[in-house]
Amino acid sequence: MNKQRRxxxxxxxxxxxxxxxxxxxxxxxxxAWMESAFKAKDxxxxxxxxxxxxxxxxxxxxxxxxxxxxxxxxxxxxxxSSSLPNVESISIFVKNNPTPLAASFEIPEGTEPxxxxxxxxxxxxPVTAVVxxxxxxYSTTKETKVTIGGCGx
Amino acid sequence: MNKQLVKTLLTTVAIMLALSSVAQASPEEDRQAFVKxxxxxxxxxxGDDWINGxxxxxxxxxxxxxxxxxxxxxxxxxxxxxxxxxxxxANGKSLADCFENGGIGIKQNYPYFDTKRGEVVTLxxxxxxxxxxxxxxxxxxxxxxxxxxxxxxxxxxxGKKTNVKIPNDPRALAAYxxxxxxxxxxxxxxxxxxxxxxxxxxxxxxRADITSPALGHTTHFPVFRSKWGSLGTLHRRFGGCNxxxxxxxFKAQSEEYRNLEYFLTYMNNGLPINGPGxxx
Amino acid sequence: xxxxxxxxxxxxxxxxxxxxxxxxxxxMVKDKxxxxxxxxxxxxxxxxxxxxKKVFVANLNTSISKDPFLSFExxxxxxxxxxxxxxxxxxxxxxxETVVK
Numbered sequence: 001m002n003k004q005r006r007x008x009x010x011x012x013x014x015x016x017x018x019x020x021x022x023x024x025x026x027x028x029x030x031x032a033w034m035e036s037a038f039k040a041k042d043x044x045x046x047x048x049x050x051x052x053x054x055x056x057x058x059x060x061x062x063x064x065x066x067x068x069x070x071x072x073x074x075x076x077x078x079x080x081s082s083s084l085p086n087v088e089s090i091s092i093f094v095k096n097n098p099t100p101l102a103a104s105f106e107i108p109e110g111t112e113p114x115x116x117x118x119x120x121x122x123x124x125x126p127v128t129a130v131v132x133x134x135x136x137x138y139s140t141t142k143e144t145k146v147t148i149g150g151c152g153x
Numbered sequence: 154m155n156k157q158l159v160k161t162l163l164t165t166v167a168i169m170l171a172l173s174s175v176a177q178a179s180p181e182e183d184r185q186a187f188v189k190x191x192x193x194x195x196x197x198x199x200g201d202d203w204i205n206g207x208x209x210x211x212x213x214x215x216x217x218x219x220x221x222x223x224x225x226x227x228x229x230x231x232x233x234x235x236x237x238x239x240x241x242x243a244n245g246k247s248l249a250d251c252f253e254n255g256g257i258g259i260k261q262n263y264p265y266f267d268t269k270r271g272e273v274v275t276l277x278x279x280x281x282x283x284x285x286x287x288x289x290x291x292x293x294x295x296x297x298x299x300x301x302x303x304x305x306x307x308x309x310x311x312g313k314k315t316n317v318k319i320p321n322d323p324r325a326l327a328a329y330x331x332x333x334x335x336x337x338x339x340x341x342x343x344x345x346x347x348x349x350x351x352x353x354x355x356x357x358x359x360r361a362d363i364t365s366p367a368l369g370h371t372t373h374f375p376v377f378r379s380k381w382g383s384l385g386t387l388h389r390r391f392g393g394c395n396x397x398x399x400x401x402x403f404k405a406q407s408e409e410y411r412n413l414e415y416f417l418t419y420m421n422n423g424l425p426i427n428g429p430g431x432x433x
Numbered sequence: 434x435x436x437x438x439x440x441x442x443x444x445x446x447x448x449x450x451x452x453x454x455x456x457x458x459x460x461m462v463k464d465k466x467x468x469x470x471x472x473x474x475x476x477x478x479x480x481x482x483x484x485x486k487k488v489f490v491a492n493l494n495t496s497i498s499k500d501p502f503l504s505f506e507x508x509x510x511x512x513x514x515x516x517x518x519x520x521x522x523x524x525x526x527x528x529x530e531t532v533v534k
Contacts, residue, residue: 033477038494067217069361071433072379075498077220097496098461105505106490112446112506117491118221118498120459147361224450224502229437382499 034104043093043100047130050091050104056130056137059084064129064140073121073146080115084133087113091132096125121146180319180329180419187420190352191368203369204427210356211363218431227304227377227429230384234305237298242287248302251283260310261426264415265318266325273328273411277303277386294405295389300375304384307375307428315372315426317419332416335409336367341400347413350394362433371418373430384429387414436529440515447509447533449481449489452502453519455527459495476501479519483509483533509533 037050044054065079080090090113091104102119113131121127121144128141178186191203198209208215238256241247249255253262263276280302281291292299319325336347350359351367358364374387381389388405391413395402403409440449453476460473473495481489488507513533520526 033492038477038492067213069213071214071217074382075221075226075379075433077217079220094496099494099496102494102496104492106492108487108489110486110508111488112508114506115491116220116223116450116502116504118502120496120498224439224452224504226452226500226502229435229452229454229500232435232437 037104038101039099040101041099043095043128046093046099046101047091050101051089051130051132051137053137056128056139059131059138059140062129062131062138062140064127064142066127066142066144068143069145069147070121073123075118076121076144076146077116077118078127078129080113080129080131082113082131082133082138084113084131084138086134087131088135089132090115091130092117092119093128093130094119094121094125095128096123097121180326183333184420184422188368191355191366195356195366198366201369201424203366203421204372204424206369206373206430206432207363207365209369210366214363214433218433221431225377225431226379227384227431230301230377231305231308231429234298234301234303234308237302238305242284242289244287246287248280248283251279251286256306257309258313260307260428261313261316263317264411264418266320266322266328266415268320268322268325271322271324272408273415275388275406275411275414276306277388278406278411280306294386295392296381296383296385300384300386300389303386304375304429307426310426311428312425315418315421315424317415317422319419328412329416329419331409332412332414335413336416341395341398343398345398347394367417367420369421369424371414371421372424372426373428373432375428376430376432378432380433436517436519436527438515438517438529438531440513440531440533442509442511442513442533445508445510446506447483447513447515448504448506449515449533450502450504451481451517451529452500453479453517453527453529454500455519455521457495457497457499457501461495474521474523474525476519476521479503479517481505482516483507483513485516 034050037046040046040049048054061082061084063081067076070076078092080092087107089104089106092102093100094102103117105115107113124143124145126141126143128139130137130139195210202209208218238248253259260276264273267274277294277299280299285291319329339346347367350364351370355364355366371387375384377384386405388410391410392402392405436451436453438449438451440447455476456474457476458471458474460470462471463469464471475495476493479491479493480487489505491503493501511533515531515533517529518526
């Protein structure tokens with residue numbers, strides 16, 4: 001009985017400590033999944049809801065790697081990295097998708113601004129990577145073509 | 154005039170002789186001609202790169218494929234396949250008990266011609282027969298658990314050279330010839346043979362796709378296709394190909410497809426197993 | 434549902450890659466057999482910690498491919514304990530862990 005109680009107490013304490021660690025984490029509090037941004041059908045609106053502004057400065061310090069022609073729109077590999085200091089987040093927008101915001105990554109201190117992900121694209125569209133660094137927004141856009149295949153599509 | 158006639162006759166005879174020698178070519182002569190065809194058509198493909206299908210001949214799609222291979226979509230299914238492979242049947246036995254070397258590193262020997270049964274046995278057929286023999290229900294032929302186990306078994310055979318044998322048995326040769334006939338026969342509303350897309354037009358565009366060379370086709374199965382969003386067996390792909398020329402597909406593991414697999418895999422003899430693969 | 438994590442340290446940086454088995458239903462696709470729409474079921478959040486410290490958070494939408502793949506890099510070393518937790522829109526969660534090689 002006692003043993004079990006101790007275990008429960010221990011578990012509770014660990015949980016509490018973990019929660020405390022999360023709350024004490026530097027930078028913005030854990031950004032919950034922001035419905036208003038992820039469900040927005042317009043890219044500008046999605047950006048504004050997520051990052052506070054729909055305007056980002058075009059920057060060659062945001063490196064975006066996307067295929068020029070996607071082999072299959074169901075699996076499009078995307079890589080984003082940045083040479084900017086103090087990167088807080090990296091977000092990926094696909095303008096012509098039904099909901100343009102595909103993903104947003106928090107980059108805590110000690111984590112490199114370098115992420116890869118595989119996304120779905122319904123049709124040919126510009127793909128935009130937005131990096132938030134030092135409170136400002138920077139972006140790079142590239143177009144990826146999505147074709148209907150003969151055998152593969 | 155007479156001279157012309159003799160010349161024409163001689164040419165005709167020569168052509169007939171050539172044709173008859175083609176019909177009588179041994180499987181090994183077929184294979185050498187098959188390999189030569191692709192080497193001549195795609196002189197830039199190096200070594201065994203044929204096993205990578207269309208990525209051997211198209212650098213743009215290869216770059217994306219390499220990106221995908223950085224963490225391939227089939228890996229979690231290979232792990233699942235391994236678990237299934239190692240799971241004991243109700244009678245305490247497992248799949249390993251049905252295969253040579255406990256089922257590890259043997260994919261390169263499949264399909265084989267079973268001279269007792271007088272038919273081609275594929276790896277998938279052997280897996281399900283093993284289950285049934287041990288009182289378990291067979292799995293579906295085209296995807297899911299069977300494909301996962303097949304993927305695991307291919308994974309353990311990576312790098313081993315395809316080694317399909319045609320024993321000295323007229324039925325084995327007949328099975329090979331039936332597979333060859335399927336490959337070269339026109340079918341469906343589009344009236345096209347496998348050989349049209351994957352030999353004669355290989356490397357050309359079919360709408361937005363580039364058709365892959367048939368040499369190396371069997372080494373990377375089963376495959377995880379982005380189009381499917383899952384793993385699929387070679388026979389699942391055969392069915393898809395037949396449908397794409399608007400033909401009624403045969404059933405997975407039907408004699409027709411087993412014979413086709415026998416022929417095609419024989420054509421790949423010597424090429425290393427690299428399954429499972431990731432495809433668009 | 435299963436998950437596979439690979440993490441390797443080199444020169445003070447850990448390269449972490451993961452794949453999470455998940456259907457990522459968009460809610461816009463119809464079931465071919467029933468003709469009814471398959472309800473949305475997709476991972477919304479993935480949190481990664483190293484030795485208990487948060488090193489990466491991914492907020493995802495329905496437009497992430499089936500069996501989501503993610504990779505990132507952080508300052509760390511071999512032996513660090515990585516923990517990955519995810520949550521989808523239906524409240525389902527999953528967990529995985531690995532030790533950095």
